[in-house]
Amino acid sequence: MDLMDNDFALEPVPSEKTVSGYRIAMVVIGVNLALPAFITGAEIGFALGFQHGFLSIFLGGVILSIIAMATGTVGARLRLNTAMIANLTFGSLGGRVVSVVLAMTCLGWFGVTAELFGRSVHQIVAEFGWHGLSSTFYVIAGGLLMVITTIFGFAALQRLSNVTVPLLAILIAYTAYITMRDRSPAVLFHSPASTADLGDGISAIVGGLAVAATIYPDLCRFSRSPGDARLAAVLTFGIALPAILLLAMIPSIMTHERDLMTIMITLGLGAPALILLIVKAWATNAGNLYSASLGAANGFSSSNQRWAIIGAGLLGIAFAVAGISERFIPFLVALGVCIPPIAGIYVVDLLWAKRSSSSFELRASMPAFNHRAFACWALGIGGAFSAKAVALDLTGIPACDSMAIAATSYALLLRLRSLQTAKTAPVSSSEENSPC
Numbered sequence: 001m002d003l004m005d006n007d008f009a010l011e012p013v014p015s016e017k018t019v020s021g022y023r024i025a026m027v028v029i030g031v032n033l034a035l036p037a038f039i040t041g042a043e044i045g046f047a048l049g050f051q052h053g054f055l056s057i058f059l060g061g062v063i064l065s066i067i068a069m070a071t072g073t074v075g076a077r078l079r080l081n082t083a084m085i086a087n088l089t090f091g092s093l094g095g096r097v098v099s100v101v102l103a104m105t106c107l108g109w110f111g112v113t114a115e116l117f118g119r120s121v122h123q124i125v126a127e128f129g130w131h132g133l134s135s136t137f138y139v140i141a142g143g144l145l146m147v148i149t150t151i152f153g154f155a156a157l158q159r160l161s162n163v164t165v166p167l168l169a170i171l172i173a174y175t176a177y178i179t180m181r182d183r184s185p186a187v188l189f190h191s192p193a194s195t196a197d198l199g200d201g202i203s204a205i206v207g208g209l210a211v212a213a214t215i216y217p218d219l220c221r222f223s224r225s226p227g228d229a230r231l232a233a234v235l236t237f238g239i240a241l242p243a244i245l246l247l248a249m250i251p252s253i254m255t256h257e258r259d260l261m262t263i264m265i266t267l268g269l270g271a272p273a274l275i276l277l278i279v280k281a282w283a284t285n286a287g288n289l290y291s292a293s294l295g296a297a298n299g300f301s302s303s304n305q306r307w308a309i310i311g312a313g314l315l316g317i318a319f320a321v322a323g324i325s326e327r328f329i330p331f332l333v334a335l336g337v338c339i340p341p342i343a344g345i346y347v348v349d350l351l352w353a354k355r356s357s358s359s360f361e362l363r364a365s366m367p368a369f370n371h372r373a374f375a376c377w378a379l380g381i382g383g384a385f386s387a388k389a390v391a392l393d394l395t396g397i398p399a400c401d402s403m404a405i406a407a408t409s410y411a412l413l414l415r416l417r418s419l420q421t422a423k424t425a426p427v428s429s430s431e432e433n434s435p436c
Helices: 021-032 035-078 082-090 094-127 135-150 154-181 185-189 198-214 226-255 260-266 270-299 305-321 324-338 340-353 359-364 371-389 398-433
Strands: none
Touching (some): 021 226, 021 270, 082 371, 094 135, 135 270, 154 260, 185 226, 198 324, 198 398, 324 340, 324 371
16 A cells, blocks of 8 residues: 555546445445544434434435435546536636635544544543543544545555444444343333434434535545445445444433443443544544545645645644534534535536536536536525524425525526527527528
């Protein structure tokens, strides 16, 4: 496994570098089932109880699978990352704006995960009587480890996920087993601790992973075919995500405790908790940094992805040290509304309006700045926030509202443009043939 300079950051992935849908799924699971997702799973179980919690996780997984199947089809067909796909829809200059937004989003997640990692490792090692090092040390050390891994590119993500995904499943399943071993299964069906409803749970699942579905092309561009990308989407968001979050939810319900790490320590599973924390944060943040570097490479026209990874990684570590997780909730809500419209617009553009165009044709006809796409992006964000402010959610899920509004408005604009072109075409033809 060699150091990479450019993991096809600015060009399509060649066919000889593609892999099966199963291998793509392993990487996506390893990257996207992050520590914040475990927190979300435990929170849903605590707030909704088992029955509504199960339904919200299952339905959220179905919605994410549908979104990822669409975005994955685009990524696998063009074999381009999300930043390059944004160029095709938003324009050569407009795509750079989108790329920078996506890069900063991934860096934000990098910072959140790195800080959670540092604080949790400090908490766990303190249980063993090791008090010599601060949480900041663990944030920096863990962040640097993640940067080093990412420098090796997609190949490193594959190898890391091959280890972390099975280990993750075993540790979470064992924790659920321990919590149920000495308790009655009836506890699972007790009344929940809060009055949250099913829509809140679905919104938390979809909103928390909507960004992952939007940037899914970063990984699925290595798929052998669009069918492999869709298979990986179903395996990840439709099967693995509900299974893992359900297992994370059970200990929270059985113990009436929100924090999965605290639950594991209380059960005498401090060492397994430490292992889970290290390998999960490691794989997740390597993926976050990988996507951030792709966005940065496109946004700043850098042909050397290795330096983009190093620069983005150092900035992400600075975010973590600065304490970004204190603003985690508003950050998560904003991401869940602002990023999905990007996917809605490029899916409509590339799977519907330009579905017969090749990657070469798309890049050859790429505008500098697509004002329609940006207008619909703004409309999707504004519409979702406005609907939420007046309690008029279209779907009950702000992330889906913003995506649906942006995608529908962009489709209507494209349709109107095609009708106008059809109307003016005969006029132009008659003028061209006129003797005057």
